[in-house]
Amino acid sequence: LFPGSYGNADINSSARELARNVERVKEATGADQVDLVAHSQGGLLVKKYIAELGGGDNVRRAVTVGATFHGTDLNGTGKIL
Numbered sequence: 001l002f003p004g005s006y007g008n009a010d011i012n013s014s015a016r017e018l019a020r021n022v023e024r025v026k027e028a029t030g031a032d033q034v035d036l037v038a039h040s041q042g043g044l045l046v047k048k049y050i051a052e053l054g055g056g057d058n059v060r061r062a063v064t065v066g067a068t069f070h071g072t073d074l075n076g077t078g079k080i081l
Contacts, residue, residue, distance in 0.1 A: 015053055
């Protein structure tokens, strides 16, 4: 992929990576739960982690901004500036 281009990995593998990182943070801090703040596709990852990977018990609060819960048409991403 292009340098500086993120959010292109498989959503399932990205959600599993989030789950691993949550466990690392809990272990390092001794916390029972974490707060997650996510933007854009990160909001979808948080939703998937909580709903499908059993992350709800690990998350105290989740805040998403500009999350793509209803999808996107990718309008304009192929334009050359």
